Amino acid sequence: MKTLYLEPFSGLSGDMLNGLLIDLGGNVEDLKKELAKIPVAGYHLHVQRIAKSSIYGTDFDVHLAHGAKDHGIENDFSPTNQPAHLAHHHHEHDHNHAHARNLQDILAIIDKSSLTKTVKKHSRNVFLDIAQAEAAVHNKAVEEIHFHEVGAIDSIVDVLSFFILWEQLEISQVYSSYITEGSGTIEVAHGVMPVPVPAVMQLRKGTNLIIRQDFEIQTELVTPTGIAIFKEIQPIFRPLEGQEIEKVGYGFGKRETGKFNALRGSLLRQGPSKKEIHQTQDQILKIEANIDDQTPEQLGYVMEYLLSKGALDVFYIPIHMKKNRSGILLTLLCQPEQKDVFTKELFRQTSTIGVRYTSMARTVMQRTFGTKKTPYGAIQIKQNRYEEIEKNTLEFSECQRIAKENDLSIYQVYHDLEKYL
Structure with a gap:
């Protein structure tokens, strides 16, 4: 299992989060195979390693079959200051209820897929969080919140992709520096709105998220999808001190802000308990x-x-x-x-x-690590040896994760897994 350190110095979005995990080693071909398990068509992934400000990172985007792109919630607070063909498409769908999906439709799509329990669980939580925030902003019941058809595709792929990559990289712990948001106002379907936009403010409610505004940037940097995913992975805010960095990556944002618009993240080297030991x-x-x-x-x-x-x-x-x-x-x-x-x-x-x-x-005993296949998926075990004595042990963090994801007692998980040692 790995530890991720996030630096959202230019905000958060689904594209940035996905691009970052791919830049840190996420496998795009495996991601596509997993996404093929969901009953959604009419899109393809556009993933490209590019340079911005002479720094290389990954640009991630979901391209829709008709060439347009929407941001998900019907009558939401998405900005209208986007390319003309996108803004026109957004306007057309603002009033097209026939092409909308509600929360239950999206949850059903997730549930019917053959993705892992972990990906389904986290993705469901993100969509529920976004829908509840939008419902509060618009003074509607959650059931009345509708996602545009194309917007739903874009949002579904963004969210599911992140948690598929998350599982690929075996991330178990996240730390973060504070989140930077823009300032000023943006023009939306409802008129001129302040930054942060209402949905993002609602998603912040009841949290201790540390968000600071950059008053030199007059636009939004934090999207509802970005902040909802961030909340779901539950980072701990603290500085990067005393940790050895294993890999650094960048996921690029789409806006031209006048500054380096990217999300930086680092995979931290595992602590001593995770290291192989060869001397006794x-x-x-x-x-x-x-x-x-x-x-x-x-x-x-x-x-x-x-x-x-x-x-x-x-x-x-x-x-x-x-x-x-x-x-x-x-x-x-x-x-x-x-x-x-x-x-x-x-x-x-x-x-x-x-x-x-x-x-x-x-x-000490010599220590190496191995992998065993179990009904709960592949798990990592410690393999300890001293002369002719051998002991294999379970990783507590693995058992803790399985217990939480499957709503089991830690005792039950240990009992089920000990036979695989």
């Missing part, structure tokens, strides 16, 4: 600190943070300190050369004013 003997450093004035919530964050910085292990033991104070013994294991890095981090992240060190010899 090494030296490690144990760092300890006594803590008596931080909450469990704070220390939970500290543990996650230290592990993300490359600690081999972090654990806590309850202790009873002088003056009858209850406290926590924080123990961190790391490589000897990481001593100064983690000393500074412990002083910065905890209330301790002193740390202790012990150099230790360690014997």
Whole structure:
């Protein structure tokens, strides 16, 4: 499983998100094979690696058979400042109810496909979120919200493509910098509207999304599809610190903003627990600190943070300190050369004013990774070996993902998968 770091410094859209995942290694031919499983025709993918501002990335677009393109919701707040043939087509369909699909129609298309449960689940959630936002904006019931026929094709392919690529790349965790939105106003079917547009504002409701406006850009940068997909993958907002980058990609936007219009993303190198181990003997450093004035919530964050910085292990033991104070013994294991890095981090992240060190010899099993086919799909397992002793173990993150996607207990997942070790 992989970790993705997003940098939406020029907004979010379905095209940008799909282009990014392809630029990071998503396979277009496999994507097309998966999309063939949905009962929708009249389109083809246009995927091209191009340069903008002398930086190469991927341009992703859904081209419709009649050559026009629509943005999905009937009477929505899509801008009219687009090429004339697109704007004309959009106007024609604004009043053509015969060519519209409602939310249930789109969900039925998704459900009837033979795509994986994961792709179906996330795609359904995105369309439901968008429809609910549009319903609130227009003061209608969700059932009354209609997607244009061509717009539905475009939107369906955009959303399903993203989660097919997401599954291809085996992304399990996402972090992000703040989202940049444009400013000013745009002209839409209803007149002149402020940026962010009403649907995007409604999709932000009840979230802690960090969005900042660029007042030098007088147009929208964040689309409803883009923000809805972003919400569904649930990124954690934090800076890219102490992480080794494995690959960097760019997904391009269509607007000419006067600035570099792209979504940048990085695949982060997996932590030590994911690395293969071939030597059985090494030296490690144990760092300890006594803590008596931080909450469990704070220390939970500290543990996650230290592990993300490359600690081999972090654990806590309850202790009873002088003056009858209850406290926590924080123990961190790391490589000897990481001593100064983690000393500074412990002083910065905890209330301790002193740390202790012990150099230790360690014997570990050799570790490699393998894949097993199961009823829940292919899973990764750890293969551990020391001389003639062999142990195969399940990855907790894999079991956790399967439990969530199939609404099962973690105990049931382990019970079902142990036979495949």
